[in-house]
Amino acid sequence: MTFDIQVLDHSKAPAIQQRIDQKTKPLGALGQLETLALQLALMQQQQHLQRQAPLLLIFAGDHGINRHQLSIAPSIVTTQMVHNFLSGGAAANCFCRSFAVDLMVVDCGILTDLPAQPGFIKQRLGESTQDFSLQPAMSLEQANSGVQLGYELARSQLNSGYDLLLLGEMGIANTSSAAALLCAATDIPLYSCVGFGTGISPEQYQRKVSLIELALSRPYAKDPVSLLAEFGGFEIAQLTGAILGGASRGCPVVIDGFIVTVAAILACQLDPACRDYLIFAHQGAETGHRAALTQLEASPLLDLSLRLGEGTGAVLAWPLIQAAQSFFNEMASFESAAVTDVVSQP
Numbered sequence: 001m002t003f004d005i006q007v008l009d010h011s012k013a014p015a016i017q018q019r020i021d022q023k024t025k026p027l028g029a030l031g032q033l034e035t036l037a038l039q040l041a042l043m044q045q046q047q048h049l050q051r052q053a054p055l056l057l058i059f060a061g062d063h064g065i066n067r068h069q070l071s072i073a074p075s076i077v078t079t080q081m082v083h084n085f086l087s088g089g090a091a092a093n094c095f096c097r098s099f100a101v102d103l104m105v106v107d108c109g110i111l112t113d114l115p116a117q118p119g120f121i122k123q124r125l126g127e128s129t130q131d132f133s134l135q136p137a138m139s140l141e142q143a144n145s146g147v148q149l150g151y152e153l154a155r156s157q158l159n160s161g162y163d164l165l166l167l168g169e170m171g172i173a174n175t176s177s178a179a180a181l182l183c184a185a186t187d188i189p190l191y192s193c194v195g196f197g198t199g200i201s202p203e204q205y206q207r208k209v210s211l212i213e214l215a216l217s218r219p220y221a222k223d224p225v226s227l228l229a230e231f232g233g234f235e236i237a238q239l240t241g242a243i244l245g246g247a248s249r250g251c252p253v254v255i256d257g258f259i260v261t262v263a264a265i266l267a268c269q270l271d272p273a274c275r276d277y278l279i280f281a282h283q284g285a286e287t288g289h290r291a292a293l294t295q296l297e298a299s300p301l302l303d304l305s306l307r308l309g310e311g312t313g314a315v316l317a318w319p320l321i322q323a324a325q326s327f328f329n330e331m332a333s334f335e336s337a338a339v340t341d342v343v344s345q346p
């Protein structure tokens with residue numbers, strides 16, 4: 001599989017940084033917002049940042065491994081939450097309304113085949129993955145077409161007026177899948193990958209660790225698509241593709257929580273050029289999220305102990321992206337504001 005991603009041109013970075021440094025503030029005083037402005041300006045290759053039109057895509061999928069009750073909820077809650085997203089009642093909907101972000105839900109393969117409706121995209125790879133503790137979660141063909149479907153979806157949405165992607169997910173038991181993927185794709189020890197997800201009991205946690213250990217003890221190929229087939233979720237495969245699709249359009253892709261961050265690791269393994277297009281919204285409370293962010297050398301914008309998913313952290317990061325754009329475009333320079341004699345150490 002090849003992805004049409006341009007390696008980000010960093011040659012204008014010194015000029016952009018100089019523009020940031022001439023703003024009326026002590027050197028570096030806008031902290032990570034400065035890094036963010038630089039990243040956005042490199043993506044746009046401009047000294048004036050265009051306003052961006054954001055779209056939140058929530059990828060939903062069900063997980064066979066939940067027959068072992070590894071979540072606080074049965075798998076049908078994925079379908080119920082998809083209903084909730086479509087009727088506007090979930091946290092993600094509230095935050096999208098707060099910050100004028102459009103939202104679409106992608107059925108990547110959930111238990112119930114819901115009717116077509118506005119804001120609902122059906123790209124079903126099945127009704128649930130298999131229980132990955134004893135067998136691959138899906139076929140290699142399903143994993144491949146999941147990545148391809150996500151890639152094409154991101155590209156088509158970014159062709160139809162949106163130019164910034166926020167990525168979220170919904171899938172009961174998908175922290176089990178993400179933990180297995182993270183452990184298999186990296187050298188991170190299992191105990192740093194597995195957490196309490198939705199808030200499971202110590203007994204459920206033990207069962208979760210044992211089942212993931214069992215899964216990881218069988219031989220498997222280590223390329224990202226094979227890993228998705230072994231341990232993945234339909235939504236994680238499509239997220240991996242969507243990240244690559246967003247980067248291929250040269251657009252910022254905002255990464256939400258643990259599960260999306262694991263998809264980002266796989267996307268970067270498939271094509272490292274996508275890394276420069278990623279904005280990491282937050283450091284969450286799920287154990288593996290920290291390890292996954294460290295693996296990507298990411299500095300997330302927020303630290304709110306979130307562990308909800310749905311893209312909630314990504315949407316909360318959107319006003320910060322707007323703030324980075326506005327200071328970069330509108331803030332006076334020392335010269336234009338006639339602020340003199342400020343001595344900053346580099």
Ligand SMILES: O=C(O)c1ccc[n+]([C@@H]2O[C@H](COP(=O)([O-])O)[C@@H](O)[C@H]2O)c1
Nearest residue numbers: 071171173174175197198257258308309
């Ligand atoms: O985004 C996160 O960091 C995150 C951390 C823990 C749980 N979640 C959400 O909770 C579900 C997965 O948790 P679990 O316990 O069912 O594996 C799934 O729907 C995710 O959206 C999300």
Ligand SMILES: Cc1cc2nc[nH]c2cc1C
Nearest residue numbers: 073081170198308309310
């Ligand atoms: C209620 C509920 C809402 C969610 N949103 C994302 N994951 C979720 C898991 C549960 C259980």
